[in-house]
Amino acid sequence: MSKAWADNRLTIACKYGFTLIYDEFTRSKPEANNTLLSILQERVLDLPAARNGEDANCYLKVHPKFTAIFTSNPEEYAGTQKAQDALRDRMVTMDLDYFDRTTEIGIIESKSGLEKSEAKKIVDLVRALRKSGQCEFLPTIRAGLMIAKALKINGAKVSADDLIFREIAQDILASATSRLGSKDYYQKSRKLVAELIENYC
Numbered sequence: 001m002s003k004a005w006a007d008n009r010l011t012i013a014c015k016y017g018f019t020l021i022y023d024e025f026t027r028s029k030p031e032a033n034n035t036l037l038s039i040l041q042e043r044v045l046d047l048p049a050a051r052n053g054e055d056a057n058c059y060l061k062v063h064p065k066f067t068a069i070f071t072s073n074p075e076e077y078a079g080t081q082k083a084q085d086a087l088r089d090r091m092v093t094m095d096l097d098y099f100d101r102t103t104e105i106g107i108i109e110s111k112s113g114l115e116k117s118e119a120k121k122i123v124d125l126v127r128a129l130r131k132s133g134q135c136e137f138l139p140t141i142r143a144g145l146m147i148a149k150a151l152k153i154n155g156a157k158v159s160a161d162d163l164i165f166r167e168i169a170q171d172i173l174a175s176a177t178s179r180l181g182s183k184d185y186y187q188k189s190r191k192l193v194a195e196l197i198e199n200y201c
Contacts, residue, residue: 010035014045017065026072026080033087038091040068101127104141112148122147124200125169125193134192135177136185143176160201165170169193 013020025033038044043062071092073080099107101123109119126144129135147169151157156164174189 001010010039011045011047011060013068014039014060014062014066017063020066020068022068022070024072024080024084025070028081030081030084030087033084036068037086037090038067038083040087064084066118098130099141104144106143108144108148111145114152114158118151119148121158121201122169125174125196128200129177129193130197132192135189136179137177139173139176143172146172146176152188158201160197165201166194166197169197 007015010020012018035046038046039062043064043066045060045062047058047060047099072083098104103122104127105116105119108114108122109116112119114122122144126139126141126147130138150172151165154164154168156162156168158165159168170190170193173193174186177189178185
């Protein structure tokens with residue numbers, strides 16, 4: 001057997017000045033991101049000796065056009081790790097807000113195949129829950145998409161009179177706005193969603 005080194009995405013991006021997109025970087029353990037510190041600060045990538053069959057480590061000077069875009073969910077999301085302060089210090093951070101109503105309607109309509117009038121009701125329901133001030137965690141467009149797709153599969157309609165819709169909306173939105181082990185909040189959230197369904201659907 002013999003070892004053969006293959007440059008990965010990070011090495012290639014650093015070498016040729018590409019843009020690296022690191023999606024949901026906070027799902028990795030902080031120590032897994034240590035190699036990024038010297039890349040972003042000193043603009044040097046430390047390469048293992050196995051790359052060239054050498055005894056000592058070698059280095060790659062990072063191309064001046066190399067850039068990196070990191071995305072992450074908020075730290076309170078399940079499965080995320082706290083980002084290292086040293087790594088955050090080397091970034092420009094932008095907090096993104098929710099889409100506007102028109103964009104959310106367009107996304108749900110196109111991704112689910114529901115009529116625009118039904119997509120509007122789902123968006124208004126999710127946005128009303130978001131604005132209620134009673135959520136442990138705010139629902140995102142993902143919750144609206146889940147509702148829309150489940151309705152399409154089950155042939156249900158966005159209506160307060162449709163029992164399938166009511167159950168789907170309550171289950172998804174209560175789960176999206178509470179965490180495991182928070183039974184009291186889950187029930188409270190289901191009740192709130194039921195009230196909002198009466199007003200918006």
